[in-house]
Amino acid sequence: MARMSPQQRREAIVAATVAVMERRGIAATTVRDVAAELGTSSGLIHHYVDSMDDLLAKAFAQAAGDDFERTRAAVESGADPIERLTLFFATYAPAEDDIGMQLWLDGWAEAARRPALQKTSRHLNVQWHALLAGIIRDGVAMGVMWCDDVDGAAWRILSLLDGLTLQVVAHGAVLSMAQVDAWSRAGAERELGLAPGALAGDGVGMTRDRAYP
Amino acid sequence: MARMSPQQRREAIVAATVAVMERRGIAATTVRDVAAELGTSSGLIHHYVDSMDDLLAKAFAQAAGDDFERTRAAVESGADPIERLTLFFATYAPAEDDIGMQLWLDGWAEAARRPALQKTSRHLNVQWHALLAGIIRDGVAMGVMWCDDVDGAAWRILSLLDGLTLQVVAHGAVLSMAQVDAWSRAGAERELGLAPGALAGDGVGMTRDRAYP
DNA sequence: AACCCTATTGCGCGGTTGTCCAATAGCCCT
């Protein structure tokens, strides 16, 4: 294989590990699989990585962190809390097509047995909660949302979304992605005292006083 | 080891597999672990079981089915829908101490890659939904609950419970079990138009017109 | 062009896995 700079090779290894993890699952990902994914020898992996556990933790942090950053960037582009919350749902749902959420599910299950992985998983989840709680706090302060317990509401909305998505990923045809999307938005509307449909749409070009056609 | 009847031995093997699965996780459970658990040789396992996948699927079905039956029995002892729903929360939460819910988490993650396991997981989950939806339907018919979309509400309440419990199992100290219990009941109260605190308590000896001390 | 540093290779090691099988031993029936 072509000789790469250590920095490039490191990134390539992590990227290949993510790809294999998404296909085979975290626990079933092996050094030889990763090596085959990027067409090199297995020995090369250990030249850059201390242990397999480290590699799996790094790869999970990379994939999960990317998911979060994408949603965070989208949310920050929203003009007001309602639009930001709508963007939150719009970017969360479609990304977790099938494969992305499966990785989260694996991560949660493995977290109890791999300390390094649990640490990143917990940290990411707290960030998701903080992002959502920030939107709600702004909305309450601006008088467009109503909620006694912001932190609790954020955890409930997030957990509802996770729980519903879990059904789709783990059980396939029982629930559809469209239902998950609609029901999680409906749950948030109820939680925050919003009118039904207040969080509908993709959030793009949305304004609070826009007339519905 | 003492010679057993095939029926007894089969049950002993499944029970031992459940015990090992709860301790080590589904994916990490080996034939030798199960054999050691019940003090026999590893060869004996394959005399009763076609493959390891089959055994894991059977054991998961047993453990998960027991969980469901326990809650179902408790719910059926309730006098009215409010009491039955309270019993639902009371028996769901404490059972999933740590170890029981970890098994569900493992099962969900493995479901995507083990067809036999996915089938039982999906079937069980539909039963959980049906149990909850039945309670809500009765409550709406009797005029003690208010809900437009019974099936959707049942999925939301169930998924909220799963999602919150997941946080505790996977991430430890981020959320407490008491918060999960309180928040999931609060979510259900909001979802069904009940007064805050309407679903509090353990449901034992509860009556609708009981005066609070 | 010669050289040195290091990215990369290919294989071997010890250990663990699921699966299988001949040999053994315990229980029931006659």
Add this chain to the structure above:
DNA sequence: AGGGCTATTGGACAACCGCGCAATAGGGTT
């Protein structure tokens, strides 16, 4: 009491795992 059915044993087998190491090869520097 003896014989047959089968539950049970314990190890062999091939495949796979993470990991380490001597040998090789490629590219920037002098």
